[in-house]
Amino acid sequence: MKLYFIISIFSLVGACSTTKYTTKLENIKNDILVNDSTIVTSYANTITANELKTHLYQFASKDFEGREVGELGQKKAVNFLKEYYIEQEIKPGVNDTSYFQYIPKTYLPKEIKASENVIAYIEGSEKPEELIVVSAHLDHIGIKKEEIYYGADDNASGTVAIMEIAQAFKAAKAKGQHPKRSIVFLHFTAEEVGLQGSKYYVENPVFKLDNTIANLNIDMIGRVDEAHKDHPNYIYIIGADRISKELNYVSEAVNKKFYNLNFDYKYNEEDDPNRYYYRSDHYNFAKKNIPVIFYFNGVHDDYHAPTDTPEKINFELLEKRTRLIFSTAWYLANQDHKLIKE
Ligand SMILES: [Zn+2]
Numbered sequence: 018m019k020l021y022f023i024i025s026i027f028s029l030v031g032a033c034s035t036t037k038y039t040t041k042l043e044n045i046k047n048d049i050l051v052n053d054s055t056i057v058t059s060y061a062n063t064i065t066a067n068e069l070k071t072h073l074y075q076f077a078s079k080d081f082e083g084r085e086v087g088e089l090g091q092k093k094a095v096n097f098l099k100e101y102y103i104e105q106e107i108k109p110g111v112n113d114t115s116y117f118q119y120i121p122k123t124y125l126p127k128e129i130k131a132s133e134n135v136i137a138y139i140e141g142s143e144k145p146e147e148l149i150v151v152s153a154h155l156d157h158i159g160i161k162k163e164e165i166y167y168g169a170d171d172n173a174s175g176t177v178a179i180m181e182i183a184q185a186f187k188a189a190k191a192k193g194q195h196p197k198r199s200i201v202f203l204h205f206t207a208e209e210v211g212l213q214g215s216k217y218y219v220e221n222p223v224f225k226l227d228n229t230i231a232n233l234n235i236d237m238i239g240r241v242d243e244a245h246k247d248h249p250n251y252i253y254i255i256g257a258d259r260i261s262k263e264l265n266y267v268s269e270a271v272n273k274k275f276y277n278l279n280f281d282y283k284y285n286e287e288d289d290p291n292r293y294y295y296r297s298d299h300y301n302f303a304k305k306n307i308p309v310i311f312y313f314n315g316v317h318d319d320y321h322a323p324t325d326t327p328e329k330i331n332f333e334l335l336e337k338r339t340r341l342i343f344s345t346a347w348y349l350a351n352q353d354h355k356l357i358k359e
Pocket residue numbers: 154171172208236237
């Protein structure tokens with residue numbers, strides 16, 4: 018009797034939350050279906066393989082010396098991003114005055130010099146205090162034994178994806194189609210030395226974490242791993258359903274409507290021995306109970322090797338994956354309610 022009583026309470030709670038959740042999902046479903054899809058696709062289509070390629074060949078060039086945190090190459094990389102945002106007329110994110118969030122040497126592991134995150138910002142029209150953070154780390158591992166580690170996939174691919182996503186949102190804003198919520202473009206430093214840039218950000222947030230609706234984090238999206246070499250139309254999706262099932266729903270609905278990539282959830286398993294969920298910058302947001310998606314192509318022979326070079330990037334696929342992430346951010350920024358955390 019007691020046991021049954023407990024069970025019935027549980028099933029009652031379960032039933033209530035399911036109903037509420039389904040109703041919300043129906044609303045979103047309608048939003049996504051009813052929303053004029055020509056608008057989002059017209060801006061998504063400004064993201065092109067050619068522009069991604071141009072940016073990536075610069076960002077993963079010799080000149081940037083593998084972008085080791087605190088070193089000359091990394092400083093060149095952050096200035097490159099700053100110049101880009103100035104040229105695109107996209108505002109600085111740090112108190113409206115600076116693109117750099119400085120991280121002191123004392124915060125970072127021993128031997129590592131002071132460094133900076135790069136933050137740019139497009140203000141929302143209706144709920145400017147609420148925001149979507151689109152992020153990717155900009156640093157890599159530098160020069161070792163006189164060899165440059167170019168990090169074309171890790172993570173020039175994510176970096177240039179953000180540059181193009183920012184440009185697409187800016188193009189929308191220029192035509193009066195502002196996102197309702199604000200979008201923050203966050204390039205983290207010091208990921209390769211233990212996710213330090215994102216850890217610093219969540220401990221010293223520039224925008225309130227309570228108002229941060231979601232973090233879409235991109236780390237390696239330009240290549241195809243061994244498991245998908247015959248079917249390269251894929252992306253690994255990690256973490257999307259852990260804090261907000263609704264986020265996972267939006268992510269899938271946008272993909273089904275526009276892109277039809279195969280979402281591989283292998284690395285989203287709780288018992289995944291690789292523990293990728295804990296291994297890139299989104300995890301510092303997840304720890305603060307902010308819904309996250311980690312976009313990832315999996316590892317390959319060139320992972321953390323000097324052979325991770327630009328000519329191995331699949332730019333058509335990078336374009337498609339970047340458009341997917343832009344469109345997902347678009348719906349999250351424009352939907353009528355905040356994501357439900359359950
Ligand atoms: Zn990485």
